[in-house]
Amino acid sequence: MESAKMQHHQPRIGVYVCHCGLNIAKTVNCNQVSQLAEKHDDVIVARDISYACSDPGQESIKNDITENKLDRIVVASCSPRLHEPTFRQMLLSAGLNPYLLEMANLREHCSWVHMHEPDAATAKAVDLTQMAIARVRQLQPLEPETLPLTKRTLVIGGGVAGIQASLDLADNGYDVVLVEKKPSIGGIMAQLDKTFPTMDCSI
Amino acid sequence: MTDVGRHPRIKLYSMSEVADVKGYVGNFEVKIIKKARYVDEKECTACGDCATVCPVVRPDEFNHGLSSRKAIYSPFPQAVPSAYVVNTSECLGHNPVVCAKCVEACDKGCINFHMSDKEITEKVGSIIVATGMEPYDPTEMDEYGYTRFENVLTSIEFERLINAGGPTRGNLIRPKDRKHPSSIGFIQCVGSRSARKGHSYCSNVCCMNTIKSTLVLKEHAPNIDLKVFYIDIRAFGKGFEDLYKRSRRLGVHYVRGLPGNVEELPDGSLKVAVENAATGELEFYVFDMLVLAVGVQPSRGTRRLQEMLGLQLNSDGFYLEAHPKLLPVDAATRGVFYAGCSEGPKDIKETVTQASAAAVRAIRLMHKGEILTEPITAEVVAEDCKFCGMCAEVCSYNAITVDKKKKTPAMVNTAACAGCGTCAAECPFDAISMNHFTDGQIVTQIDQMLELDSQEKILAFACNWCSYAGADYAGVSRLQYPPNVRLIRTMCSGRVDESFIWHGLNKGAPIVLVSGCHIGDCHYIDANRWTEKRVEKIRKKMEKWGIRPERLQLEWISAAEGMRFSKTMQQLEKMRREVTPKEISETIEILKEKLQ
Numbered sequence: 128m129e130s131a132k133m134q135h136h137q138p139r140i141g142v143y144v145c146h147c148g149l150n151i152a153k154t155v156n157c158n159q160v161s162q163l164a165e166k167h168d169d170v171i172v173a174r175d176i177s178y179a180c181s182d183p184g185q186e187s188i189k190n191d192i193t194e195n196k197l198d199r200i201v202v203a204s205c206s207p208r209l210h211e212p213t214f215r216q217m218l219l220s221a222g223l224n225p226y227l228l229e230m231a232n233l234r235e236h237c238s239w240v241h242m243h244e245p246d247a248a249t250a251k252a253v254d255l256t257q258m259a260i261a262r263v264r265q266l267q268p269l270e271p272e273t274l275p276l277t278k279r280t281l282v283i284g285g286g287v288a289g290i291q292a293s294l295d296l297a298d299n300g301y302d303v304v305l306v307e308k309k310p311s312i313g314g315i316m317a318q319l320d321k322t323f324p325t326m327d328c329s330i
Numbered sequence: 331m332t333d334v335g336r337h338p339r340i341k342l343y344s345m346s347e348v349a350d351v352k353g354y355v356g357n358f359e360v361k362i363i364k365k366a367r368y369v370d371e372k373e374c375t376a377c378g379d380c381a382t383v384c385p386v387v388r389p390d391e392f393n394h395g396l397s398s399r400k401a402i403y404s405p406f407p408q409a410v411p412s413a414y415v416v417n418t419s420e421c422l423g424h425n426p427v428v429c430a431k432c433v434e435a436c437d438k439g440c441i442n443f444h445m446s447d448k449e450i451t452e453k454v455g456s457i458i459v460a461t462g463m464e465p466y467d468p469t470e471m472d473e474y475g476y477t478r479f480e481n482v483l484t485s486i487e488f489e490r491l492i493n494a495g496g497p498t499r500g501n502l503i504r505p506k507d508r509k510h511p512s513s514i515g516f517i518q519c520v521g522s523r524s525a526r527k528g529h530s531y532c533s534n535v536c537c538m539n540t541i542k543s544t545l546v547l548k549e550h551a552p553n554i555d556l557k558v559f560y561i562d563i564r565a566f567g568k569g570f571e572d573l574y575k576r577s578r579r580l581g582v583h584y585v586r587g588l589p590g591n592v593e594e595l596p597d598g599s600l601k602v603a604v605e606n607a608a609t610g611e612l613e614f615y616v617f618d619m620l621v622l623a624v625g626v627q628p629s630r631g632t633r634r635l636q637e638m639l640g641l642q643l644n645s646d647g648f649y650l651e652a653h654p655k656l657l658p659v660d661a662a663t664r665g666v667f668y669a670g671c672s673e674g675p676k677d678i679k680e681t682v683t684q685a686s687a688a689a690v691r692a693i694r695l696m697h698k699g700e701i702l703t704e705p706i707t708a709e710v711v712a713e714d715c716k717f718c719g720m721c722a723e724v725c726s727y728n729a730i731t732v733d734k735k736k737k738t739p740a741m742v743n744t745a746a747c748a749g750c751g752t753c754a755a756e757c758p759f760d761a762i763s764m765n766h767f768t769d770g771q772i773v774t775q776i777d778q779m780l781e782l783d784s785q786e787k788i789l790a791f792a793c794n795w796c797s798y799a800g801a802d803y804a805g806v807s808r809l810q811y812p813p814n815v816r817l818i819r820t821m822c823s824g825r826v827d828e829s830f831i832w833h834g835l836n837k838g839a840p841i842v843l844v845s846g847c848h849i850g851d852c853h854y855i856d857a858n859r860w861t862e863k864r865v866e867k868i869r870k871k872m873e874k875w876g877i878r879p880e881r882l883q884l885e886w887i888s889a890a891e892g893m894r895f896s897k898t899m900q901q902l903e904k905m906r907r908e909v910t911p912k913e914i915s916e917t918i919e920i921l922k923e924k925l926q
Contacts, residue, residue, distance in 0.1 A: 206798075206802045206805070207819070208794070208798070208799060208802055209802075226705070226766060232802075232817070234805065235801065235802040235804075235805025235806060236801055236802070236805060236817055237813075239805040239806070239808055240804055240805050240808070240809060240810055240811055240813075240896070241810065241811075241813040242808070242810060243810065244813055247813040247814075248813055250813070251813045251814075251816070254778075254779055254787075254816055255816065257778050258775045258778045258779050258816065258818070260778075261774040261775055261777065261778040262771055262774060262775050264774070265768070265770050265771045265774050266766070266771065267765070267766075267768075269705035269706070269765055269766060270705055271702040271703055271704065271705050272702070272703045272705070272744060272745070273700050273701070273702055273703075274356055274357070274700060274701050274703060274745050275356070275357070275699070275700055276355075276356035276357065276455045276695075276696060276698075276699055276700050276701050277356065277357055277358075277453050277454055277455040278455055278696045278697075278699060279452075279453065279454040279455055280454055280455065280456045280457065280458060280689075280692050280696070281348070281358065281360050281452065281454040281456075281457045281458070282457075282458045282460055283348055283457065283458070283459050283460060283461055283635065284459070284460035284461040284462050284670070284672070285334070285342070285344070285460075286460060286462040286670060286671075286681075287670065287678055287681050287682065287685070288460035288462065288669035288670025288671070288672075288681045288682075288684065288685040288688075289458070289460035289462075289669065289670070289685070290331060290334055290685075291669070291681070291682045291685035291686060291689075292458045292460060292669045292685040292686070292688050292689045292692075293334055293337075293340050293689075294333055294334060294337065294340075295685070295686050295689035295690070296339075296458075296689045296692060296693065297337045297339035297340045298337075299689070299693055300339070301339065301692075301693060301696065302339050302340075302341070303337075303339060303340045303341065304341050304343065304360070304362075304452045304454060305334065305340055305341065305342045305343065306343045306346045306347065306348055306362055307342070307343065307344045307345075307346065308345070308346065308347055308631070309344065309345070309405065310344055310345050310367065310405045310409065310411075310413075310415040311344060311405040311406065311409035311410055311411070312331055312334060312335075312342065312344065312410050313331055313406070313408070313409070313410070314462050315462060315463065315464075315465070315486075316678060317331070317406065317408070318392065318486060318489055318490060318493075319489050319493075320489050320490075320492050320493040320494075320496075320500075320546065321542060321546055322542070322678055323538045323539070323541065323542040323570070323573060323677075324538075324567070324568070324569040324570060324573055324679075326542065326545065326546075
């Protein structure tokens with residue numbers, strides 16, 4: 128089923144190897160990585176780029192997408208935990224499905240941890256980028272679903288935390304169901320005498 | 331507090347507990363049990379006529395038994411709701427022959443003994459857990475004599491004793507003989523920072539609570555002799571150090587060292603033996619009264635709610651947040667947020683801050699009136715499903731339903747599916763496809779990686795939340811490790827299919843690593859338990875087939891354990907060097923036969 132969906136047309140992949148200033152480029156030969164990436168099937172454009180996440184960096188990728196009709200993007204830069212949302216947004220604004228992006232982590236998982244072995248680091252960067260190319264070829268567009276939601280909050284516990292959260296929500300126009308185990312709200316706070324640092328009463 | 335009682339948007343259920351929560355983010359259905367109060371909450375004016383005539387006298391819990399109340403009572407003067415409540419286990423009964431005096435006394439007729447517990451269902455979109463804490467009970471710390479000596483109090487009891495609204499109207503007397511104490515000792519860290527009794531963590535609030543008490547006492551009686559026994563004074567908050575210094579300036583004596591023993595003298599005063607860490611001497615002090623600065627522990631209902639909502643606890647028993655720095659009030663379960671001490675010991679300011687943060691996080695989720703679901707969810711290939719029910723069994727979110735009897739294919743509730751992929755890995759018929767992490771998408775990465783020089787490379791699977799983040803942290807910390815590892819990211823280690831391992835070994839990988847969150851810290855409740863079981867199962871097979879099981883490694887690495895990640899990589903590289911090309915080709919031969 129997977130492959131049936133995929134075979135609509137030949138993918139057109141763009142690969143961007145980020146220098147991250149010198150963070151990656153000092154250790155990894157980014158030019159070599161992009162040149163080897165270009166040799167892969169379906170890779171239409173492969174470039175090394177000084178800062179992929181910067182506005183000019185993103186603009187140049189977006190231009191490539193339009194000019195070369197790219198439909199899948201590999202960004203070989205930092206951790207996807209950092210910039211995956213950035214580049215997904217970029218794909219979206221270029222008219223592509225944001226899930227047709229794959230990142231290769233050349234910074235946290237490569238240049239920063241193999242600083243004294245530039246050749247081995249470059250070899251690893253090549254592998255990571257090529258793994259990303261292989262993967263991006265197989266990715267499928269995904270669409271989030273929209274579900275209705277009840278605009279009410281259950282607050283469990285009527286101590287100072289529950290009271291504050293309930294009031295903030297209610298004052299913002301949200302209905303609150305506050306559940307308290309005891310006959311009165313107030314919790315431990317209500318039992319305290321003066322409270323630091325203001326030394327005023329707790330209730 | 332009164333604002334809550336009269337706010338038109340807040341529905342307050344007192345004497346109530348959450349009994350069950352069904353549904354998922356945006357659409358929870360909550361069952362609440364409201365216990366009978368036997369007094370009409372809306373009608374009661376809290377005039378107290380009922381309590382005046384009630385013949386039953388009991389210790390008042392709010393004042394920790396330092397005063398008494400009746401069987402029909404108001405919890406405390408500022409209570410919200412302000413209505414009285416009947417404790418039926420103490421009440422003599424509403425039969426007029428026996429008692430029912432309160433019913434007669436109440437002109438408005440608010441008291442109704444026919445009330446019963448109610449079950450209420452409410453629909454909500456988000457949940458804030460603010461179940462708080464309870465003070466540590468120092469009964470087990472017998473060396474301080476809490477249960478034996480009347481003049482040894484906990485800090486909470488002491489709070490009631492000096493409170494203007496408390497049992498003595500703020501008049502400080504010691505319980506045994508109602509004498510005004512002229513000397514008071516405070517013992518810190520009772521139930522906190524202890525390896526033996528109580529808890530190992532710092533309770534955060536006790537130092538400042540004691541400092542505050544000394545200031546209040548010195549204000550009322552400048553000549554009172556106050557000593558504080560402590561390990562460290564933790565006055566780290568804004569303005570806290572000033573209060574601590576003020577306390578010292580006012581003559582409060584701080585002694586570094588926790589007492590080993592407390593004895594009661596015939597006049598009710600207490601003799602404390604302590605090794606003063608500053609002098610190294612064993613010193614003795616006598617006090618009229620002793621206050622134990624008790625720590626904070628998770629409240630009793632914590633675990634029940636944890637199970638009900640699929641939450642996680644840390645090793646100290648407090649709720650675990652989704653991320654300690656970036657998502658400090660979010661639970662890993664979408665739509666659930668934490669506020670206050672249920673997440674960890676904290677003071678009032680921090681609690682209020684966190685509660686406001688939790689409210690905003692809930693608003694951020696709800697303001698559009700609809701939610702976008704993450705499309706990285708499991709999808710059933712209906713024609714391949716054999717209705718075995720394995721997927722439903724492994725799903726920690728109850729997001730999959732299979733009717734084994736009617737033989738209807740499994741169905742995934744995409745709103746409830748969190749996207750860990752454990753079902754896809756466990757399905758014996760490959761009938762579940764995990765969006766964005768399909769078998770094909772992962773296998774192609776393995777193929778590409780092992781295409782050349784496979785014997786040089788370590789194939790490693792890492793989960794997005796912990797071990798991949800741990801590898802990121804190793805990078806940020808510039809921890810150097812051998813460059814032979816290639817990481818494949820999945821959302822959860824639970825996604826790592828048995829077939830991926832065989833595929834990797836078959837393609838010549840010398841070492842395969844599966845890594846994820848520590849057991850108990852799994853981002854997907856407990857999906858990594860399935861990882862653990864699976865790896866164990868595969869290792870057994872490897873052993874049986876004559877493949878060294880050590881070539882498949884399992885490591886739990888948290889997002890903060892960059893060091894552990896880098897050490898693991900060094901160990902794996904050592905192991906990799908021991909795997910000979912001959913061993914690899916033998917494995918490939920074995921697998922060729924076995925995997926047919």
